[in-house]
């Protein structure tokens with residue numbers, strides 16, 4: 001869909017649009033759908049459904065014409081190019097939203113919610129963003145600002161802290177956290193990856209060193225999107241390709257929020273295997289001992305000791321206790337008290353403003369909060 005926004009919107013589209021039936025676009029009432037062709041200098045560019053948006057329903061509150069083209073890139077590009085040659089300026093989605101924030105038809109938080117919505121990974125993420133678009137967070141922040149102004153500092157501050165605590169959940173919904181599966185060759189990393197992703201995606205083989213490129217998939221656990229990556233086994237090697245892939249694994253580990261440390265329970269862990277721990281931030285590690293249906297050689301207590309955390313005992317092959325492991329992956333994100341309609345902090349800008357407000361005196365804090373909703377700097381009054 002192409003939106004043409006501004007004073008000349010109807011005039012520009014009118015010049016390109018040939019309705020299938022009599023009514024011209026400029027004689028059509030707002031809200032009516034017109035079917036026809038987009039024609040430029042005698043050349044048909046696409047068939048489209050065109051409608052004039054009622055001004056009070058348009059995103060920026062300005063005259064807006066919506067052109068629903070066919071899907072695919074080429075026809076849409078051709079239509080867009082013709083509109084631009086007639087004097088329109090091409091704008092990205094976020095620019096349109098910024099304009100909506102300026103014209104006052106959306107506040108800054110609502111604009112952020114709409115901007116994030118098209119890339120929401122899960123229905124829960126979409127729901128949360130739609131709620132904030134509808135004003136949940138803006139209302140919550142404004143209510144706190146009023147409490148602070150009314151001299152109710154204690155209640156305001158505690159509401160502010162509670163709101164800040166929603167940010168881990170909000171962030172995780174908007175930008176999937178990264179989890180990587182790491183371990184020695186043959187530990188069963190690719191088998192585990194496949195089992196969690198739910199379909200055969202990676203080559204599983206008995207030959208150590210089969211997985212050379214890291215493979216990633218976004219999965220949804222309890223509504224929370226998570227980017228899961230299978231990696232090459234970590235071991236000392238001289239093989240040129242494998243050396244590169246081991247380097248790649250370390251890069252992935254550095255970028256990860258969670259590292260699933262996978263052990264083959266049926267084999268003794270090598271000193272190499274234990275050494276990996278020393279280079280990974282312990283707070284990220286979720287340990288798991290795989291092949292639990294085989295006679296066990298690894299001591300789970302030793303794993304617990306080394307990573308300060310009890311390992312999950314799983315069988316990737318048989319799918320045993322994978323739900324337990326999955327629950328651990330989102331344990332610190334899941335928001336047990338969340339219900340639809342709740343105010344959730346979901347951008348760094350919002351979180352920083354709330355944190356700053358927490359450190360200020362009530363009057364300044366209230367001003368900071370109001371500015372964070374409007375998208376202005378404190379002290380700057382927008383009409």
Ligand SMILES: Nc1nc2c(ncn2[C@@H]2O[C@H](COP(=O)(O)OP(=O)(O)O)[C@@H](O)[C@H]2O)c(=O)[nH]1
Nearest residue numbers: 185186187188189190191204205291315316317
């Ligand atoms: N018995 C058993 N074998 C497994 C299990 N998980 C993986 N394997 C086997 O271990 C071998 C190596 O698996 P793979 O997933 O390629 O390991 P990776 O090198 O860590 O990616 C394969 O033969 C798998 O079938 C498990 O839970 N139990």
Ligand SMILES: [Mg+2]
Nearest residue numbers: 189190210211
């Ligand atoms: Mg593998």
